[in-house]
Amino acid sequence: MLFEEESIKMEIGFLGLGIMGKAMSINLLRHGFKVTVWNRTLSKCDEIVALGASVGETPAAVVKKCKYTIAMLSDPSAALSVVFDKDGVLEHINGKGYVDMSTVDANTSSKISEAIKAKGGYFLEAPVSGSKKPAEDGQLVILAAGEKALYEEALPAFDVLGKKSFFLGEVGNGAKMKLVVNMIMGSMMNAFSEGITLAERSGLSPGTLLDVLDLAAVSNAMFKMKGPAMLQNSYSPAFPLKHQQKDMRLALALGDENAVSMPVAAAANEAFKKARSLGLGDLDFSAVHETSKPLDHSS
Numbered sequence: 562m563l564f565e566e567e568s569i570k571m572e573i574g575f576l577g578l579g580i581m582g583k584a585m586s587i588n589l590l591r592h593g594f595k596v597t598v599w600n601r602t603l604s605k606c607d608e609i610v611a612l613g614a615s616v617g618e619t620p621a622a623v624v625k626k627c628k629y630t631i632a633m634l635s636d637p638s639a640a641l642s643v644v645f646d647k648d649g650v651l652e653h654i655n656g657k658g659y660v661d662m663s664t665v666d667a668n669t670s671s672k673i674s675e676a677i678k679a680k681g682g683y684f685l686e687a688p689v690s691g692s693k694k695p696a697e698d699g700q701l702v703i704l705a706a707g708e709k710a711l712y713e714e715a716l717p718a719f720d721v722l723g724k725k726s727f728f729l730g731e732v733g734n735g736a737k738m739k740l741v742v743n744m745i746m747g748s749m750m751n752a753f754s755e756g757i758t759l760a761e762r763s764g765l766s767p768g769t770l771l772d773v774l775d776l777a778a779v780s781n782a783m784f785k786m787k788g789p790a791m792l793q794n795s796y797s798p799a800f801p802l803k804h805q806q807k808d809m810r811l812a813l814a815l816g817d818e819n820a821v822s823m824p825v826a827a828a829a830n831e832a833f834k835k836a837r838s839l840g841l842g843d844l845d846f847s848a849v850h851e852t853s854k855p856l857d858h859s860s
């Protein structure tokens with residue numbers, strides 16, 4: 562067994578302490594896991610070390626120390642770099658488990674899986690649905706695929722990180738499921754933004770619109786959570802817009818591969834690209850709302 566029965570004895574490596582990785586690693590520590598962290602900007606480890614984590618100088622050092630390492634990195638290029646570069650995951654992966662929870666495309670995940678297996682390691686992709694708050698509260702939805710035995714052994718950690726885990730079969734299926742979900746989410750966010758602007762410009766109260774939506778068939782947690790801040794033009798990042806645009810791009814590529822026509826997602830992607838060009842990429846993805854507003858020519 563790669564993992565031991567008692568979480569208190571499990572030594573987990575964690576690579577990537579951004580918005581999600583920070584919340585997830587803190588959650589694991591709170592639940593009695595021993596955690597060794599690494600982040601490209603090493604100073605970001607300090608806060609987690611103050612809570613009881615150890616630090617590894619490189620991804621390789623973390624994997625060498627831990628039977629089981631989780632990664633939560635920004636995009637395909639980051640996920641590949643941490644595995645394949647010098648001092649990367651591959652150097653000590655023989656006999657170890659690697660769980661990549663970043664949102665990437667199936668091709669990236671497969672490349673990582675093949676390299677890890679070739680070195681005698683075990684691989685699971687496990688992207689998550691749910692943002693900063695669900696990560697803090699251990700309420701993520703985990704979309705795992707790959708090595709089934711590793712999935713089963715990782716369940717004590719997944720039980721802490723999420724409210725539900727799915728095992729979806731072969732590597733790539735977790736990535737694809739995550740991209741489909743985020744393609745829908747990004748398209749919905751654009752429809753929501755346009756609706757708020759349309760209500761405002763046509764003389765309706767946007768606050769009343771939120772109340773009506775909340776009671777209507779289209780009611781959902783995202784509108785409820787993001788709507789009030791959007792009315793205040795407040796976009797403190799929970800899910801950075803640049804990552805949502807990456808997910809739209811990867812979902813559209815999946816559509817290309819499968820000859821699926823996706824005009825709604827393509828239009829949503831254009832709006833996220835526009836928002837990035839306006840310098841909004843590091844704000845929450847709800848900042849795409851700014852692109853639906855008419856230009857102000859008064860000054």
Ligand SMILES: NC(=O)C1=CN([C@@H]2O[C@H](COP(=O)(O)OP(=O)(O)OC[C@H]3O[C@@H](n4cnc5c(N)ncnc54)[C@H](OP(=O)(O)O)[C@@H]3O)[C@@H](O)[C@H]2O)C=CC1
Pocket residue numbers: 576577578579580581582600601602603605633634635636638639642643662663664665689690691692693799800801804805
């Ligand atoms: N935020 C959210 O609501 C959700 C995000 N996700 C997905 O989770 C992943 C992480 O998201 P989030 O935490 O929000 O992102 P952040 O931008 O907050 O963090 C990104 C992390 O990736 C690291 N990183 C970036 N490039 C590299 C590189 N080349 N080499 C090594 N490390 C790198 C960053 O390190 P450094 O600190 O040095 O920059 C940082 O630790 C993404 O794939 C995202 O799509 C999934 C569900 C929800």
Ligand SMILES: O=CC(=O)O
Pocket residue numbers: 664689690691692743800
């Ligand atoms: O990937 C983002 C999310 O909220 O899920």
